[in-house]
Amino acid sequence: GFTLNLGARYEKQTSSPDNNNIMPRTGFAWDIGNDGRTVVRGGFGRFYDQLFDNIPNTEDLFGITGNFSITLTPGGNPGVFPTFPAVFTALPPGFGAALGRTVTLDLGALDPAARKTPFSDQLTFGVARELAADIALTVDYTYLRGRDLFRTVDLNGPAAFDTTTGATRSIAQADATRPYGSPSRVPGPYGISEGGFKQIRAVVSEGNGWYQGLKLNLTKRFSQQHFYQASYTLSRAENEQDDFGSAAQGADPFDFRRARASNDVPHILVVNGTYVLPRAVSFSAIASFRSGLPVDPQAGVDLNGDGFMTDRPGTLARNSFRLPASKTVDISVGKTIAMTGAQHIEVRMDVFNLLDATNVTQSNPVYGRVVGSPAAVFNQPIRVANPRQLQFAIRYRF
Template identity: 25%
Template sequence: GVWTMPKDKPFDAADRTTWPTQYRQDLPTFANIPTKTAALYVQDDWQALPGLTINLGLRYDRQLGSFNEDVAGLLGRIGDVLGPQFASFPVANPFIDTSTRGDRNNVGPRVGVAWDPMNNGRMNIHAGYGMFYDNMRTLQNFGELTWPQARTIIISNPAYPDPLQGQSRDAFLTTAAPNITAYSNTLVNPYAHQFAAGVTRQFAGDFAITADVTSVWRYSDRDDIDINLPDQASRARPFPQFARVTFGGPTSNNYYKALLLKVDKRMSHHVQALVSYTLAKADDSALRNAVADVYGFVRTDSPSIADRRHRVVASGIVSLPGETQVSAILDLRSSLPFNPATTLDINNDGYTGDTPRGVAFRSGCRDLSLDAINTFRSSRGLAPVSDVACASFANLDLRLSKFFRIQDYRFEFIAQLFNVANRANFNTPITNPASVTFGGVNQLLPNINAPSRQVEFAIRFQF
């Protein structure tokens, strides 16, 4: 099982602030959801005038099987593998109506325009719009079929170290309503409206400057909410035959807009270079129950987890005598947001992970209220914090290439130096306001090329 502890301190029976806030236990599960995908598209380029090209397109996408359209058949597949007891639900599921499932109207138009006003190849004014449909990821659908196998146990404020209080797992489950998963019969393929426009202008022969704006409005991603929360006053559940009802619906949206500026120099006089800057903003709008000021699930607008406001990338290549080449790339990024969530159930809806009162969801390194954070910390006997570490990203890589030719063969000796400055690029800070070290950094960004300075040597042989 998994324990949720309120702070980074060992359990102390004499200190309630160290008692666990939740215990969860699941059994392994199996499911098999076969799918089919079909797509059709048509596209044409039309040169309306000299220097003016219009691109028109239309695409149709269809996924079959990705919406659990045949729940009975899918349960039968499970029963064939695990036994007939898993070929049907042990309790009737009133939320499923497979007759209305599936998404059949995924028609995506797109149009693009490119215009060279002087028709001399030195300027390009361009714009485009398209509608894009994403695939449904069937891994998310398994829960609707596998909850009878998982037989999930969730206990709020459990006893420690024996949350079942001496009972066996089976004995505990005989007196507890099941936790189930169901998905909306109106789930659709997430879709996005994408728009971009800009201008590129060549100057001084070797240089070009580009300015673009882009926007993406994405709709109908999946939210998982509990539609069976107990009434705040009576604590009665709308569906008393169940405990939690995790319900997936097409209610999550996100938005992205950006300004992109770029200056590049083509290879001439032994030098090639590029500098780009991106000013961007990414926001989410989803149903969440993680705000202490509100009971249950409400629509919450917040920065996206990948929201970086500023990014600068500069690169260059210099050709030296003796078939030698030196190149470099510099990458600078502003900080990511984080969610200052506790491991507590502050709003008493049965779910841990609430932000303190007065603290907005995912407001860390954005508009975080330190006053509200410190009010919460004071209630837990913790010292106030004066700031949080909003880590930026900076990295410089260098490469030296030396070419040798022997008859018709070509050898390249490569020496690369990654993270030249040996800079520690930290991840978002410690996010739990109940932690003594809240706001400090203690781990590097995952999946970065060189967490510390690295040297690499290689030989490439072309023949």
């Protein structure tokens, strides 16, 4: 038999000016032999995300008409700050002169009137085949294309600067190239130069994302006192920015290049199963093997003068290195003891990370300035997952 479903969905979020969020949906399933043993299936759908409340809230609080704060370091301005436990009763003499022309204003967020709601078009196609009465093999392909994703742009970012030559640019030189002006040279109130702007951050709907995945799954349903399942996924996830809280880290603040996403895991193999032994004893295990997460190399110094130490060296791409692959094996042994009536006692022991494998979850991203000569500490582990752990439990059911 053949089944086809067609539909559409519409959503409107009142905090967003986007009004055309129509989401078509379709799916089909085809029993090729009309015997329930081989099924071809697929589907397509458009799915809209939501506008996070913290985005407009931040724009209201720290945008053009919002608040801003100036942070000063006592050690950097000797003679200006009182000594504890004395407190400020008024701005002391020489306050403005001590600060000089060092303060600029940052706009925490800017609200683009044309912001759109992020969405993704998702496509899946697969085949399922019954190999035996209780064993099935499935092969599925998934494609996802994200559009209008949120990302942060510094609208007043300094001009692009070529960092591949090994040269650096000072913050003052970078500020002089900002399109909406550099810090004012005319002292404002209290002698503080507040006429200029530095960062003007805006969350815009211009991001893109891509995902492709092929999944193979072999499943044996529970029968003859056991079941098992094995799945392997080959995938690739890419985007232009990992999340809307991060900014471009290349030589050009407006250059968002397509690269591996921070959650890209090309290979994942998972095997699990349960066997029920005599005398109501059960044994379960799950083993997981996966590629390491990407590592985004950083120069460790401010190369282009934008004030951030997260610039990438030379021509290295975003997320172009990886953590070591990880492997985890967990097992569980349990026994159910029957009491009178409906009363039972369950005794259980779980062992996590049975092999006591060292699975790295974070490493040092500082590569250094020279491509081809990474720092000795680059990609060295700084955080790992839990070592072997045992857990015992007793449960009383009545």
